[in-house]
Amino acid sequence: MKYDYDYIIIGSGFGGSVSALRLSEKGYKVLVVEKGKWFKAEDFPKTNWNLKKWLWMPTLRFFGIMKLSIFRHVAVISGTGVGGGSLVYANTLPVPKKAFYTSGSWAKLENWEEELRPFYVKALKMLGAAPNPQLFDADKALKKMAREMGREAHFEHPHVAIYFGKEGETVKDPYFKGEGPERIGCNFCGGCMTGCRYNSKNTLDKNYLWLAQKRGAEILAENEVLDVKPLPSGGYELKLKSSTSLFRKTRKLNSKGVIFSGGVLGTVKLLLKLKQKSLPKLSDKVGDEIRTNNETLISVSTANKDSDLSKGIAIGSLLHTDDDSHLEVVRYSRGSDFWKLLHLPMAIGKTPLHRFLNVFGQLISSPVSWFKTYFINGWSRSTAVLLFMQSVDSTIRLNRNLFGWLSTGLSSGTKPTSDIPASKDLTAKYSKVINGKATSFVLESLAGIPTTAHILGGAVMGKNISEGVINSRNEVFGYQNMFVIDGSMISANPGVNPSLSITAIAERAMTFIPEKAEVSKKVFLKHSSKNV
Numbered sequence: 001m002k003y004d005y006d007y008i009i010i011g012s013g014f015g016g017s018v019s020a021l022r023l024s025e026k027g028y029k030v031l032v033v034e035k036g037k038w039f040k041a042e043d044f045p046k047t048n049w050n051l052k053k054w055l056w057m058p059t060l061r062f063f064g065i066m067k068l069s070i071f072r073h074v075a076v077i078s079g080t081g082v083g084g085g086s087l088v089y090a091n092t093l094p095v096p097k098k099a100f101y102t103s104g105s106w107a108k109l110e111n112w113e114e115e116l117r118p119f120y121v122k123a124l125k126m127l128g129a130a131p132n133p134q135l136f137d138a139d140k141a142l143k144k145m146a147r148e149m150g151r152e153a154h155f156e157h158p159h160v161a162i163y164f165g166k167e168g169e170t171v172k173d174p175y176f177k178g179e180g181p182e183r184i185g186c187n188f189c190g191g192c193m194t195g196c197r198y199n200s201k202n203t204l205d206k207n208y209l210w211l212a213q214k215r216g217a218e219i220l221a222e223n224e225v226l227d228v229k230p231l232p233s234g235g236y237e238l239k240l241k242s243s244t245s246l247f248r249k250t251r252k253l254n255s256k257g258v259i260f261s262g263g264v265l266g267t268v269k270l271l272l273k274l275k276q277k278s279l280p281k282l283s284d285k286v287g288d289e290i291r292t293n294n295e296t297l298i299s300v301s302t303a304n305k306d307s308d309l310s311k312g313i314a315i316g317s318l319l320h321t322d323d324d325s326h327l328e329v330v331r332y333s334r335g336s337d338f339w340k341l342l343h344l345p346m347a348i349g350k351t352p353l354h355r356f357l358n359v360f361g362q363l364i365s366s367p368v369s370w371f372k373t374y375f376i377n378g379w380s381r382s383t384a385v386l387l388f389m390q391s392v393d394s395t396i397r398l399n400r401n402l403f404g405w406l407s408t409g410l411s412s413g414t415k416p417t418s419d420i421p422a423s424k425d426l427t428a429k430y431s432k433v434i435n436g437k438a439t440s441f442v443l444e445s446l447a448g449i450p451t452t453a454h455i456l457g458g459a460v461m462g463k464n465i466s467e468g469v470i471n472s473r474n475e476v477f478g479y480q481n482m483f484v485i486d487g488s489m490i491s492a493n494p495g496v497n498p499s500l501s502i503t504a505i506a507e508r509a510m511t512f513i514p515e516k517a518e519v520s521k522k523v524f525l526k527h528s529s530k531n532v
């Protein structure tokens, strides 16, 4: 049978982009289908008040780069667009702590630490990782706190996917022997999470996808894959629908192989739906073992008028607070103050009532200083977001409800919580250093629902179909030529920001797919031996 493509890749984030490049290099005809838009530097919003360009909310016709999804047990922020989460992410690329390799459903399948080592090196190179060269006010405050805690040796300048050439200077591609796009030296404006308007951030459209296109891969933006059906003669038929036009046209394409790379919320949503009809042989584990980094996101706003916490890169510094946990200082650029509308004083209390009373008590006990926090100094200028992460494990599961929407439920492990004493203790220490007040996302403050930018799992690796959705080579149990390569394959808590690990595991998965010429030769030999 003649197929439209050898491989169709659903989603253009980290897993999808690596797959697109490596498959094109191997001679395959590749299509990447992406639900979000294709952005140029000047398309990104100047601040996050431009909700239409920042947020992805198609029902309101907002087609930006960040999606906020609220569930019973967790609120998730994720990326959308050609380049997936790389458009909105904070560029940080840490290698996980040891526990990652030896826990979760994948633990016994390989010696992962050894197995992945060369792929981490490759991923860091491809993403253009470099240590942050400059600390600004919010980072210096973290360094001071580290010193006061006696942990200055554990303070780090993180490796980030940013081009740090001469500020504002355009240069020919410095990463891929001139084959990549021009780059401009970072100006430390802090705007990485609203999209870099200066061509300094190494998003996937500037490395993996760029090179994949040069090798023939096609990218179809603004289209969502709704169905994947096996064809009687092998291969799959995919149903696509426009995700942005008012008259949402559908079309069908077929392909010999399929790679699910829609990120956890895209891939798991699709797999749960397909299991009900088109792909019934998928493992019952689809949707199970969803993890976060057990993180908290707490904002601290300083009362010091001369500080500018918005200056720097999105994550400019990092402190390992103990063997299992670390803290990163995150920022938005000056003027990106939208989050203040969704933040309340950080609450202490076990029940929503206790939390509400605690928030109310804080507001009425010092109304003037809270007024100043919200309305006088400029939120992003005066606010550092403390991102605390742990390698301690917790799990939930994603289900599909009667309306076809995703919902969360409990899994075999404990659920993630926003109530982490170590994080509150570190927040108090940082607040003291900068003379600040702590706030958190309204759901975290009132309902104790944690927020995560690092949703993982749901199509985890296992020894067999009863233990996982995919094997250790990312092949889907029950189907041929079908793979899951994105955050859903992550089968343990990395304890750190996950994009580098997704990239490294994707690089490894691609090494098991042979060159197209090799496959064609084998098919030819099989047929000729039959004819003889």
Ligand SMILES: Cc1cc2nc3c(=O)[nH]c(=O)nc-3n(C[C@H](O)[C@H](O)[C@H](O)COP(=O)(O)OP(=O)(O)OC[C@H]3O[C@@H](n4cnc5c(N)ncnc54)[C@H](O)[C@@H]3O)c2cc1C
Pocket: 010, 011, 012, 013, 014, 015, 016, 033, 034, 035, 036, 066, 077, 078, 079, 080, 081, 082, 083, 084, 085, 086, 088, 089, 090, 091, 092, 093, 193, 223, 224, 225, 226, 261, 262, 263, 264, 265, 266, 267, 270, 315, 453, 454, 455, 485, 486, 487, 488, 497, 498, 499, 500, 502
């Ligand atoms: C604000 C923010 C900051 C972050 N900072 C960091 C950081 O500093 N370091 C780090 O490591 N991680 C960070 N992350 C997390 C990181 O972005 C994700 O872990 C990563 O992008 C996940 O990669 P992925 O391969 O799973 O797919 P994604 O990058 O999530 O991409 C999936 C893509 O698939 C598309 N898609 C989904 N379903 C379909 C469908 N049915 N049809 C077509 N297309 C579809 C989506 O639109 C999306 O573009 C951050 C995330 C956010 C939101």
Ligand code: SF4
Pocket: 162, 185, 186, 187, 188, 189, 190, 191, 192, 193, 195, 196, 197, 198, 199, 200, 201, 312, 313, 314
């Ligand atoms: S700090 Fe500004 S210039 Fe530098 S990568 Fe981020 S958005 Fe781009």
